[in-house]
Amino acid sequence: MNKSHRMVPVAGAVRGSIRPPGSKSLTNRALLIAALAQGRSTLIGPLDSQDTRVMIDSLRRLGIAIDADEHRLLVDGCGGVLPSQSAELWLENSGTSIRFLTALCAGGNGDYRLDGNARMRERPIADLACALNALGADVVCGENGCPPIRVLGRGLSGGATRVSGALSSQFLSALLMAAPQAASAVELHIEGRLVSRPYVDMTLGVMSRFGAEVQWISESALRVASRTYVATDFSIEPDASAASYFFAAAAITGGEVTVSGLSRDSVQGDVAFVQALERMGCAVAWADDAITVRGCPLHGIDIDMNGISDTAQTLAAVAVFAQGPTRIRNIGHVRHKETDRIAAVATELRRLAIVVDEHPDGLTVHPGHPQPAEIQTYDDHRMAMSFALIGLRSPGILIANPECTVKTYPGYFEDLAHLCHGVP
Numbered sequence: 001m002n003k004s005h006r007m008v009p010v011a012g013a014v015r016g017s018i019r020p021p022g023s024k025s026l027t028n029r030a031l032l033i034a035a036l037a038q039g040r041s042t043l044i045g046p047l048d049s050q051d052t053r054v055m056i057d058s059l060r061r062l063g064i065a066i067d068a069d070e071h072r073l074l075v076d077g078c079g080g081v082l083p084s085q086s087a088e089l090w091l092e093n094s095g096t097s098i099r100f101l102t103a104l105c106a107g108g109n110g111d112y113r114l115d116g117n118a119r120m121r122e123r124p125i126a127d128l129a130c131a132l133n134a135l136g137a138d139v140v141c142g143e144n145g146c147p148p149i150r151v152l153g154r155g156l157s158g159g160a161t162r163v164s165g166a167l168s169s170q171f172l173s174a175l176l177m178a179a180p181q182a183a184s185a186v187e188l189h190i191e192g193r194l195v196s197r198p199y200v201d202m203t204l205g206v207m208s209r210f211g212a213e214v215q216w217i218s219e220s221a222l223r224v225a226s227r228t229y230v231a232t233d234f235s236i237e238p239d240a241s242a243a244s245y246f247f248a249a250a251a252i253t254g255g256e257v258t259v260s261g262l263s264r265d266s267v268q269g270d271v272a273f274v275q276a277l278e279r280m281g282c283a284v285a286w287a288d289d290a291i292t293v294r295g296c297p298l299h300g301i302d303i304d305m306n307g308i309s310d311t312a313q314t315l316a317a318v319a320v321f322a323q324g325p326t327r328i329r330n331i332g333h334v335r336h337k338e339t340d341r342i343a344a345v346a347t348e349l350r351r352l353a354i355v356v357d358e359h360p361d362g363l364t365v366h367p368g369h370p371q372p373a374e375i376q377t378y379d380d381h382r383m384a385m386s387f388a389l390i391g392l393r394s395p396g397i398l399i400a401n402p403e404c405t406v407k408t409y410p411g412y413f414e415d416l417a418h419l420c421h422g423v424p
Helices: 024-036 050-061 095-106 126-133 169-181 197-209 240-253 269-279 306-319 332-336 341-351 381-390 402-407 412-419
Strands: 005-007 015-018 040-044 065-068 072-076 086-090 109-115 139-141 149-154 159-164 186-191 214-218 221-224 233-235 256-260 283-286 290-294 302-304 326-329 356-359 362-365 373-375 397-400
Touching: 015 412, 024 040, 024 050, 024 072, 024 095, 024 169, 024 197, 050 065, 050 086, 050 095, 050 402, 086 095, 095 109, 095 126, 095 149, 095 169, 126 139, 126 159, 126 169, 159 169, 169 186, 169 197, 169 221, 197 214, 197 269, 197 306, 240 256, 240 269, 240 290, 240 306, 240 381, 240 412, 269 283, 269 290, 269 306, 302 306, 306 326, 306 332, 306 341, 306 362, 306 381, 332 341, 341 356, 341 362, 341 373, 341 381, 373 381, 381 397, 381 402, 381 412, 402 412
Parallel strands: 015 256, 040 233, 086 109, 159 186, 302 326, 373 397
Antiparallel strands: 005 397, 040 072, 065 072, 109 149, 139 149, 186 221, 214 221, 256 290, 283 290, 326 362, 356 362
C-alpha cells in the first residue's frame, strides 16, 4: 500500500490505559516564556512534534540557547533582551508559533521576518499586528492581513491596546506573554466575545508560574505589570486535545479507556471534552491523576464547543454513532485553522454517506452507517486523527496523508494501534 495512505482496522471494544505526549499548547507557551526569563528553566515532559520543533528552531535563531533530551528541555533565558538583532523564522503551518513569536520579536531590537507555508499565508494575523503597533511596535503583514510578517523590533513602550477576541484567543495570549517585556505596564482590552477562553486561562497560569503579575481589571480587560520573568522548573501535562481521541475511541467502540496524567483540575480546558461524552451517555470516572471513559449507548446532543473547539472534529466522529443528531455550535473561528474545519468535516462525512448540515458557526451531524471511503485530511492533523476513529467501528476507512499528524502527535497511529491490542 502507498505509504501516503493508512487503512484503519476495525477494532472490538477498546480497553486499556495510555498517557499521551506532552501538551503542545503548554510546551510552546512555556518555551516562549522561559526564553524571556532570567536564568535557566527546565521544561519536563515537553511535546516533540513539528509545531514544537519550529518553535525551538526559531528561538535558537533569535539567540536563545536550548538543550534538549528525550524528556526535558533546558532553556537559558535572555532576561527580556533578545540576543539576535536579525532573524528569518520559518513556521510551517504552526499558527501558535507565528503569533507568539511575532509578539516576542516586537519586544526585541532588530529586523525579524516570519513566514510559513501556503496555508499559513491564508491565516489572519493583522489584528495582532495592529494591537502590537499600538504598544510602540512596527509590525507589517502581507496585503491580505496574513503572513509573511516583518517586525522592526524597537521594544514595546507599554500603555493600552485593543485586540479582537472573536477570531483567535492566540492573539490575546501572544500579547499577554510579550507584555512583561514592555517599558511600562500594559492594558489589554478585548473587543467582542473571546473565543477559546480556556486557552487564555492556560496562558495566565503559565505566566504566573514564571513570576508574571496579571490582573483582570474588568470582564474584558487585563493589566500586565512590567517585570522580567523568573526561570523555573515546569512540568508539562499530557495533551488533553490528543487525549480526546482515546476517550472517543472508548465511546465509539463501547470500550473503556483510562488516560493518565490528566484530572478535573487540569490547566487545559479540553479535558471538558469528557463532559460532552458524558452528556452523550458515556460513564466518566475522575481520579487525582487519571480520567476514565466507558462507552455506553450514545445519543445526540446540542452543544456549544467554543471553549473546546480543538475537539469539535473528535465529537463529530462520535456523533456518527449516536441515536439522533448532534448540533455543534459557536466554532466559526475554526474555519481559519489548518483548514476550514467546518467545511472539511462536512465534506468528509458526506464522503462516508453521512448526512451533515453545515452552518456558519458549526454543523449538525446525523447518525448513519459509514460507507468505505478514502478520507482527505487537508494537511490537518486533527482531520486525520478524528476520522481514523470512525474506522475502528466501520470497515474500509482509508486515511490519506496520515503523516500530517507529525504536526502535534507523530506517534498517534502507533499509540492507537497499541491501545487496540496491537492491531497493525
